[in-house]
Amino acid sequence: MVAPKRFSIRRKRICKFCAEKISYIDFKDGKLLSHFIPERGKILPRRISGVCSIHQRLLAEAIKRARHLAIIPFVAD
Amino acid sequence: MRVYEVVFVAAPTLSIEELEAFITNMQAVIEGRNGKLLKIDNWGKKSLAYKIGKFREAYYVVLSLEGDGAIIAELERRFRVTDYIVRFLSVRIDEDTKRSEKLKTVRQRKSSTKGTPEPQVNIEPEAAPAEQPM
Numbered sequence: 001m002v003a004p005k006r007f008s009i010r011r012k013r014i015c016k017f018c019a020e021k022i023s024y025i026d027f028k029d030g031k032l033l034s035h036f037i038p039e040r041g042k043i044l045p046r047r048i049s050g051v052c053s054i055h056q057r058l059l060a061e062a063i064k065r066a067r068h069l070a071i072i073p074f075v076a077d
Numbered sequence: 078m079r080v081y082e083v084v085f086v087a088a089p090t091l092s093i094e095e096l097e098a099f100i101t102n103m104q105a106v107i108e109g110r111n112g113k114l115l116k117i118d119n120w121g122k123k124s125l126a127y128k129i130g131k132f133r134e135a136y137y138v139v140l141s142l143e144g145d146g147a148i149i150a151e152l153e154r155r156f157r158v159t160d161y162i163v164r165f166l167s168v169r170i171d172e173d174t175k176r177s178e179k180l181k182t183v184r185q186r187k188s189s190t191k192g193t194p195e196p197q198v199n200i201e202p203e204a205a206p207a208e209q210p211m
Binding site: 028030067072 | 084086125126127129135137139164166168170173174176177180181184
């Protein structure tokens with residue numbers, strides 16, 4: 001990853017779920033959830049993904065449910 | 078009546094017929110207790126994100142049903158006593174879907190009233206006195 005140039009490029013924070021008007025995050029949708037779990041398998045923090053707090057909470061819940069069902073991993077091997 | 082989504086993960090050693098038989102069995106349980114099975118979503122064999130026991134893949138089945146908590150309790154009891162069910166999860170979804178429906182209508186109303194300039198007029202007089210002490 002290239003270090004971002006400070007002050008010059010400041011990406012506007014857009015919550016993906018707000019933009020797409022998703023109000024329920026489905027835990028069965030592994031493809032969607034995989035965008036928010038980096039290689040290590042942790043839940044991507046909000047400061048990086050730009051997801052709003054409401055959706056981050058829903059997302060975290062969905063990820064935890066999906067982990068239980070082995071749809072997405074707890075940790076990367 | 079509440080709406081639930083019940084997902085269960087069955088061992089890959091099961092034959093398709095056995096799985097079908099199990100699903101119809103569950104269907105009988107639901108309907109025997111005044112529940113309504115809305116949808117059966119069989120994903121088939123899917124690879125697991127991590128090993129469960131000695132399995133690398135498993136069958137996934139999603140049951141959408143309408144009923145009360147007693148049905149869920151009975152279904153979960155059966156999942157627990159059945160050897161080839163390796164994971165299960167029941168989630169109540171009617172409240173979430175209701176909320177998202179509500180948000181949708183609110184959004185629609187907002188977007189339809191967007192064209193009227195009225196709210197902006199109201200804000201301006203309030204902002205003006207604050208600047209005067211400067």
